[in-house]
Amino acid sequence: MSTPTQAPDAAPATKPQTGLSHARDLSRPGFYVKLVLMAFVNAFGIFGIMASYGQQEWGILAFLVATLVVANYVYFSRRAIPAKYLLPGLVFLMVYQLYVMGSTAYVAFTNYGDGHNDTKAPAITQILKTSDRRVEGTPTNQVAIFDRAGELGFAIVDNGVAKAGTADEPLAVAPGAVVDGAKVTELPGAEILPIGQIQARQADVLALRVSVSDDPADGWLRTDNGAMAYTAKSLLAYDEAADTFTSAEGKVYTADEKQGLYIAEDGTSLQPGWRVFVGVDNFTRMFTDSRLSGPFFSILAWTFAFAILSVLTTFALGLFLATIFNDPRVKGRTFYRAMFILPYAFPGFLAALVWKGMLNKDFGIINNVLLNGAGIDWLGDGNLAKLSILLVNLWLGFPYMFLICTGALQAIPGELSEAGVMDGASPWQRFWNVTVPLLMVSTAPLLIASFAFNFNNFSLIYMLTGGGPNYPGNPLIIGETDILISMVYSVAFESGTRQFGLASALSILIFFLVGFISWLGFRQTRKLEEIL
Incomplete structure (x- = not known):
């Protein structure tokens, strides 16, 4: 087997x-x-x-x-x-x-901003520190101002022992510190500031408070001249059980959790406050506050007008030039195409600054040379400023449209135009019924992207007009040429009090507006696919 x-x-x-x-x-x-x-x-x-x-x-x-x-x-x-x-x-x-x-x-959804930067506990400590006076009978120490990674602090000699602290860290023994008499001269990991730097940062030095210990009731060090420091305590008494502040005159400030402030019966409040949840107040404020609603709707309308007109004008001029210089009978068209791209190669924010100088009412080349000394206030009048922005953006934007239209035109088969000639169509009929539909198949998504870009074209507005001319008497520094994104910047950084919560709400609004319009535009462009 x-x-x-x-x-x-x-x-x-x-x-x-x-x-x-x-x-x-x-x-x-x-x-x-x-x-x-x-x-x-x-x-x-x-x-x-x-x-x-x-x-x-x-x-x-x-x-x-x-x-x-x-x-x-x-x-x-x-x-x-x-x-x-x-x-x-x-x-x-x-x-x-x-x-x-x-x-x-x-x-x-919060009140985050100037005066409401932190949580409640740090706000209480800051209120105590900013309403203080010197404690009678306490010693005065020579103080060294130091800088540690950008943070200022005090260093003193207390009973022969070097101690150092910052606004966030109470006084503590400083190992390795060098003492000369009654003053600290060297501190490991920090730079002792000379008198020149102390004077240059005088406001920060005088505002600095360094707690003596972990208990705020023990007081804190402060200085009035950058050379000597003394112990101070608050003029306000804080009752932790009742969550109230009481002044020396007997005025009581009670915590208002809705506003994030300590408020007295007469309406006065203590600063700073703290961050709290405010719901949709930031979203509704632009519609319900009479001082803001008018300028807000004007800015909203101008934002849409600017974005739409920018796309239409740059696309129209770019398509017009691309059609002309796509004709092989035009001599030197390669050179002309290169010249048309130059504005696109130049940085946009620098071009805006150059145009701002050219449009200057008193010294600009447009008024003084081209218009023979005319005193036209191109950037100071609301309507002229908007027209100037559109013209400058046309100069900056048409090369991009020229490029994409040139590429799209060269991709259209010549046989289709020849078929139109055989059918007896005029040049305008061939352009409108054959060229434009095929062109839109390629360029429609880019036009939507261009709309989204111009809707948030912050650099042009900021560099050319700064949003001005401003609306008089408005609590925010906003103007007639502001668009929504430049309004967000003004609310967050330029209007005196920084209101990050309100600026964030406006940012969310911009996000949904651009997202909805882009979605709608891409949905409509699907119909163009039937052409192919």
């Missing part, structure tokens, strides 16, 4: 030789490059984790831990090759898009 035999050339089944694969990895230079790069990633990640732990930012800490774990698995595993390419993009998407959007949405 015969038994089956194995073919002599048949290879026996073996398991994957993971050890050999690992050895091959170690022999490749790329592995060591990856090892060094991941070492840097882990070092920065661990530093971020430690910093987040110290500041009790638990959300950031959890994100960093999860990202490091995933990154190490992906880049040291042979089973996650696609993730090696996707992971960096996903991390940047979460950090620079999702986190920013989520943070903006959160701030939009």
Whole structure:
């Protein structure tokens, strides 16, 4: 009886030789490059984790831990090759898009801004510190002003011991400090400021308060001249049980949790306040506050007009020039095409500044040379300023439209135009019924993107007119040529009191407006696909 035999050339089944694969990895230079790069990633990640732990930012800490774990698995595993390419993009998407959007949405529902920057506990401490007076009988110490990583602090000699502290850290023993007599002259990790730098930063030095201990009731150090420091305590008495402040005159300030302020019966309040949730107040304020609603709707209308007219004018001029210079009978068209691209190659914000000088009422070349000394206030009159913005944007934007229209025209088959000639169509009929529909198939998405860009064209408005001329008597520094995005900047940074909550609400409004219009535009462009 015969038994089956194995073919002599048949290879026996073996398991994957993971050890050999690992050895091959170690022999490749790329592995060591990856090892060094991941070492840097882990070092920065661990530093971020430690910093987040110290500041009790638990959300950031959890994100960093999860990202490091995933990154190490992906880049040291042979089973996650696609993730090696996707992971960096996903991390940047979460950090620079999702986190920013989520943070903006959160701030939009709060009163965050000047006077409401922090939580309630720091606000109470700051109120106590900003309404203080010197405690009688306390000693005066020579003080050294130091700078540690951009943060100012005081250093004194107390009973022969050097102590240092900042606005956020109470006085504590400073190991390694060098003392000369009754003054600290050197402090490890910090720079002792000379008199010149103290005078240059006088406002910050005089406003600095450094707590004597962890208990605010013990008072804090302050200085009136940058040379001597004394202990001060607040003129207000804080009752933690009742959550009230009482002044020396007996006026009581009660916490208003809706406004994030301590308010007395006569309507006066203490500053600073604290961040609180205000619901949709920021979204409704522009519609309900009579001082803001009028300018807001004017700015909203001008924003749409500016974005739409910018797209129409630049596209019309770009298409007109592209059609002319697409004709092979035009001599030197390569040179002319290069010349038309020059405004697009010049940085937009610099071009806006050049045009601002040219349009100057008193010294601009347009008034003095081209118009023979006319005194036209191009940027000071509301209507003329809007016209100037549209013309400058036409100069900056038509080269882009010229480029895309030239490419789209060259992609249209010549046989279609010849067929129109055979059918007896006029040049205008061929252009309108054949060229334009085919052109729109390629350019419609770019026109929608151009609308979104001009809807948020902050640099042109800011550099050319600064949003002016301003609306008189308005609580915000906004003007007739402001668009929504420049209004957001003014609300957040330029209107005296920074109102980040209101600015965030406006940003959310812009996001939904642009998103809705873009969605509507792309939905309409689907109809153009039927042409093909």
